[in-house]
Amino acid sequence: MEAITSEPGRNRVRSERPLPLAKVLLVDDHALFAQGLAGLMQQEALAASVTTVRSVESAADLLAHQDDFELVLLDIALQGETGLALLPRLASYREAPPVVIISSSEDENTVRAARAAGASGFLAKSAGRSALVSMVRAVIRGDGYFPGGLVPLPPDLPLTPRQMDVLLLLAQGFPNKRICQSLSLTEHTVKTHLKAIFTQLGVHNRTECVSLARARGWL
Known part of the structure; x- marks a missing residue:
């Protein structure tokens, strides 16, 4: 499916920080949520341009042909497939952008799976503006963002x-x-x-x- 790119007005004053990011890719198959998040990214001066696609295949194709995306926001559940399937495909790209998982599921195992797959962060869809801003700032600093940390596994778990x-x-x-x-x-x-x-x-x-x-x- 063709990507949808949203551009904000050009009269916003840029700050001295490395924001807004020039291009962000949002992978989500819920149109209203995607439009809302894209708009919020621009309202908070986090992104100058947000391109939205609905599937892992569309995202992989776009990233293979455009290497100037600075951040990927990836829904974990896309049209019957796991969004995490995109992460292994980025391994072959020369300079893959950081990927943050966005999900309506906030359980510990989903967060652990995202981290194990190589995501740079995790943001619950129920999060507010301040969490969104904190996430973007942390990820572009290279710090990663996994709110609340991860609860340690049971000490008697017989797995490494x-x-x-x-x-x-x-x-x-x-x-x-x-x-x-x-x-x-x-x-x-x-x-x-x-x-x-x-x-x-x-x-x-x-x-x-x-x-x-x-x-x-x-x-």
């Missing part, structure tokens, strides 16, 4: 931190290849981690693994 990263991406529907790309691991290493996770749970396939991990409170 890296195995947990693999499990979180598995639960998001990532195939092995994309888990490899997201975590910068070889396919052999990912398979080794999956085997260890399956052994801990006593399961034989991915569906059983995710279901039992949820039942045990690991996800």
Whole structure:
């Protein structure tokens, strides 16, 4: 689908800070929310131009042909697919912009999955203006933005931190290849981690693994 680009008026006075960003890409398939967020980015002088697309495919195609986007805001649930699927595809780009996940789901596991996939930040759709401004400023400084931090995993969890990263991406529907790309691991290493996770749970396939991990409170 063709991208929708929104341009603000040109009479806004620029501040000395490195804002507004020249170009921001917003990936969201809810038109009203996308229009509202794009407008808010411009009202708060966070972006001079916001381009909106509705799918991972459209976003990947746009980023492959335009390398001047300075930030990507990515909904985690897009037309039946996970927005996180975009992150592994950016690994092959020479200078991929930072990606911040925006989501109506604020649970700890969604935040962990976003972080494990390589996102630079996470912003709940229920957040207000001040949180939006804080997020953009933090991310462009390179600090990242994960409000409230992450609740530590249970100390008796029989998985290593890296195995947990693999499990979180598995639960998001990532195939092995994309888990490899997201975590910068070889396919052999990912398979080794999956085997260890399956052994801990006593399961034989991915569906059983995710279901039992949820039942045990690991996800």
